[in-house]
Amino acid sequence: MIHESADVQTVLIGNGTNIWQFCVVLSGAEIGEKCNINAHVFVENKVKIGDNVTIKCGVQLWDGVILEDDVFIGPNTSFTNDKLPRSKNYPEKYINTIVKKGASIGANSTIVAGVIIGQYAMIGAGSVVTKSVPDFNLWYGNPAVFKGYVCICGKKLNEELKCPFCDRGYVIEKGMIKTND
Secondary structure (H helix, E strand, O other): OEOOOOEEOOOOEOOOOEEOOOOEEOOOOEEOOOOEEOOOOEEOOOOEEOOOOEEOOOOEEOOOEEEOOOOEEOOOOEEOOOOOOEOOEOOOOOOOEEEOOOOEEOOOOEEOOOOEEOOOOEEOOOOEEOOOEOOOEEEEEOOEEEEEEEOOOOOEOOOOOEOOOOOOEEEEEOOEEEEOO
16 A cells, blocks of 8 residues: 555555555565555655665655565665765765664664664663664663663563563573573
8 A cells, every 4th residue: 555645656555565655665676465555755766775674754765775574664764875964965875774683763763874784772762872783782871872671572681681571581692692492
């Protein structure tokens, strides 16, 4: 479903995707299946959006932003794609910013060009992310810093690296956290 007030120029849209009021999606953008793109979202040409992605109102996705499957982007999240911006001075290639599978970014966050937000990571509302965030990490603040670990279900893990909600356990191996399934 594409709302009649949306300006959608791409044909690369998967089945079951909804694009709501006053969105602009440029011709080179790629959007997967079963996405929900809320009102007032801008998607530039060299943007890739996976399947089952939710993008809330007021988000702008600039060239070089890649959202993998099952990502949540909160309202008014800002992405950048140029670390040295100047008016009318465009880089030859924009820096990729990647949000990995299952990650969530809270409302009003700013994501600086070139970072990678790991699988199932959680970024708290209002954060400024200036560094890459590992898988299953919870970061928030300005600048955003490590505050703990989160489960695939989104709940914060306890000190034993166990989810108090779904009972899934995790281990740290070689400095990286992963499920012990």
